[in-house]
Each structure stands twice: as structure tokens, then as C-alpha cells.
Amino acid sequence: MPSLNHPTESLVDLYSDTKSRPSRGMREAMANAVVGDEQHFEDPTVTALVGRCASLLGHEDAIFLPSGTMANEIAVLVHCQPGDEIIAHATSHLLNFEGGAPAALAGVMTRSVDGALGMFDADTLSAAIRPQARHLPVSRLVSIEQTTNLGGGAVWPLDTLADISVVARDAGMAVHVDGARLMNAAVASGTSPAAYGALCDTLYLDFTKGLGAPFGAVLAGSRETIQHAWRWKQRLGGSMRQAGIMAAACVYALDHNVERLADDHRNAAMLASELAGIGGIKIEPVHTNMVYLDVSATGMSASAFNDALTPFSIRMSVQGPARLRAVLHLDVDIVAIEKVKVAVASVVSRR
Numbered sequence: 244m245p246s247l248n249h250p251t252e253s254l255v256d257l258y259s260d261t262k263s264r265p266s267r268g269m270r271e272a273m274a275n276a277v278v279g280d281e282q283h284f285e286d287p288t289v290t291a292l293v294g295r296c297a298s299l300l301g302h303e304d305a306i307f308l309p310s311g312t313m314a315n316e317i318a319v320l321v322h323c324q325p326g327d328e329i330i331a332h333a334t335s336h337l338l339n340f341e342g343g344a345p346a347a348l349a350g351v352m353t354r355s356v357d358g359a360l361g362m363f364d365a366d367t368l369s370a371a372i373r374p375q376a377r378h379l380p381v382s383r384l385v386s387i388e389q390t391t392n393l394g395g396g397a398v399w400p401l402d403t404l405a406d407i408s409v410v411a412r413d414a415g416m417a418v419h420v421d422g423a424r425l426m427n428a429a430v431a432s433g434t435s436p437a438a439y440g441a442l443c444d445t446l447y448l449d450f451t452k453g454l455g456a457p458f459g460a461v462l463a464g465s466r467e468t469i470q471h472a473w474r475w476k477q478r479l480g481g482s483m484r485q486a487g488i489m490a491a492a493c494v495y496a497l498d499h500n501v502e503r504l505a506d507d508h509r510n511a512a513m514l515a516s517e518l519a520g521i522g523g524i525k526i527e528p529v530h531t532n533m534v535y536l537d538v539s540a541t542g543m544s545a546s547a548f549n550d551a552l553t554p555f556s557i558r559m560s561v562q563g564p565a566r567l568r569a570v571l572h573l574d575v576d577i578v579a580i581e582k583v584k585v586a587v588a589s590v591v592s593r594r
């Protein structure tokens with residue numbers, strides 16, 4: 244059988260779970276999808292996907308979008324007016340990796356807050372909310388990442404989110420959950436996605452991370468919010484046609500790739516414990532599918548270390564001067580983990 248994934252078949256790609264590739268079964272589901280004109284609600288596969296996601300996430304309605312970035316930005320656009328302020332963690336994707344879109348598209352101010360593991364508590368939020376005064380921007384939206392990405396893949400406890408939600412609602416703010424890895428959080432904590440959904444106004448699921456689809460995110464919210472989101476989707480050019488081909492991959496992911504996220508979490512823990520035994524490598528606590536390495540004791544920079552892994556056909560991502568991230572996903576198995584351990588030990592011993 245010819246390879247589906249030329250030319251990087253042998254690469255152990257720990258750069259991100261975005262590097263997971265659609266499996267043969269997923270591709271078959273895509274090929275067989277029943278399709279129609281998505282932007283006229285005539286695509287039955289998209290309709291099935293959004294209906295399923297709305298109930299999974301505990302909201303009235305949902306909308307299919309090309310990417311998590313568009314889901315975050317549409318959330319900002321539906322909740323905020325130009326000049327409003329959004330509050331998010333200093334390490335968040337929304338503030339760091341979306342090309343300045345909150346400013347460029349929505350004309351909003353951003354206010355970053357700090358806290359361990361990419362999280363913050365209700366008191367921190369409280370302190371960041373502006374008093375109401377004509378001179379000040381209006382604090383309008385708080386966005387949290389479940390799981391935290393640069394925070395180490397940590398899972399926000401439901402209690403913390405509930406407290407955040409109360410503070411935000413008292414202040415007249417909306418709550419958005421950036422659920423790029425929401426299902427990792429749900430699987431790791433045993434909490435239903437709908438329980439997270441009950442504490443926010445909008446949240447989305449990304450299908451291109453650990454869920455292994457090539458495309459897609461679904462944003463959920465009230466019927467009114469999603470209607471408003473449709474206008475922005477149209478304006479941004481995110482309205483589609485025979486998108487059922489893509490939605491079929493997402494449906495397949497919900498059917499086949501959710502429970503197995505526990506394998507990625509187990510593999511992350513295994514990789515962490517293997518690497519922790521190598522002198523010079525410091526490992527941050529593992530929460531879900533991410534392993535963060537501190538290589539400062541080796542005297543190498545993170546980028547030199549990553550380059551030294553290249554001849555072993557291994558790639559991580561550089562997340563700081565001496566900080567590397569390895570993300571586990573469905574294309575990384577136990578054999579690959581052993582390969583990584585051997586390579587890291589070899590790089591350390593040859594430095």
C-alpha cells in the first residue's frame with residue numbers, strides 16, 4: 244500500500260499535535276461524505292457536525308470554521324466593540340500568535356495577566372477589570388485556554404473557571420474558552436466538555452490538533468451569538484461550499500480520536516520520565532500531551548539542541564532560549580518515544 248504521508252514518514256514530529264495527519268479511515272470518510280452548499284445550510288455533513296458539537300459543548304448552536312484562529316477572532320468580534328478591552332493570559336495564543344488580529348480586525352485593546360501554568364485566578368481577573376469611567380477602556384471579554392499551550396498543557400480546574408465566570412458576569416463581561424485542546428482537558432480530567440461550556444459564552448473545539456483532522460474548528464454559543472458569528476464568517480471569507488468533505492474528517496475524529504487522547508497523555512508521561520533520567524535535561528510537570536524540556540544545564544541553546552536532533556529524524560519546537568516543547572499525538576507511538584530517548588541521550592553525551 245503506498246504511503247499516504249510522503250515525504251516525512253520517518254520523522255518523529257513532536258513540533259506540535261498540528262503535525263498529526265489524517266489517517267486512511269479519515270480520508271475514506273472524507274471521500275464518501277455527502278455534501279452540499281455549506282453557506283446555504285445545504286451540507287448535511289456540516290449540519291450534523293455542528294449539531295453534534297453544539298450538544299457536546301452544551302450550547303444552543305454552533306458554526307463550522309476553517310481554523311481555531313478564526314474561531315477566536317470571531318469570538319472577539321461578536322463580544323466586543325472597537326475600543327473594548329480583552330483580558331487573557333500573557334502566554335495565550337490569542338495575544339501572541341494570531342498576527343495582532345484582535346487589534347487589526349476588532350479594534351480592541353488587549354490586557355495580559357500572569358499566573359502559573361498559563362492560568363490565572365478570579366482575584367487576578369478582578370484586579371485587571373477596569374472601573375467604569377469615561378477615560379478607561381471597557382473590560383468586555385476574558386479568554387482562557389483549555390488546555391494551556393505555553394503553560395505546559397495544564398488543565399484549568401472547573402472550580403477556577405466557575406469563579407472566573409462569576410467575576411466576569413458580575414462585571415458584564417463575556418467569557419470565551421479557546422478550546423484548541425478542549426478534548427485533551429476533558430479526557431484528562433474526566434470533566435464533560437458541556438461542563439466547561441456551561442461556564443462560558445463561547446467556546447470552540449479545534450480538529451487539527453490531537454484530533455487529527457486536516458482542517459476545521461467548531462465555535463459554539465447561543466443561537467443569537469452564532470447568528471452574529473455567521474455575519475463575521477461571511478465578512479472574513481470563511482463561508483464555504485461543499486465543506487462536508489472537511490466536516491466528515493471532524494465527525495470521524497469525534498468518533499475515533501477522542502478517547503485515544505489518553506494514549507497521548509500516557510505517552511507524554513512516559514517520554515517525560517525517560518527524558519528526566521538523562522543528566523542535563525530538566526522536565527516540567529506533564530499535564531496532558533505536552534512535554535517541556537529545559538536544556539540549560541547542557542550548555543546548549545534550545546535551537547542548537549533541536550538542530551542536533553535533526554540527524555535522528557526528530558523535531559521538537561523551540562519555546563524559549565533553553566526551553567523545548569515536545570507534543571505527543573496520534574502519529575507518535577511507543578517505538579518513536581524510545582527513539583527520542585536514545586537521540587536526546589546521544590545529543591547530551593556528545594555536547
Ligand SMILES: *Cc1c(COP(=O)(O)O)cnc(C)c1O
Nearest residue numbers: 310311312336388392421423449
Ligand atoms: C493552535 C492553537 C490555536 C489556533 O488554531 P488553528 O486551528 O491553528 O488556527 C488557538 N489557540 C491555541 C491555544 C492553539 O494551540
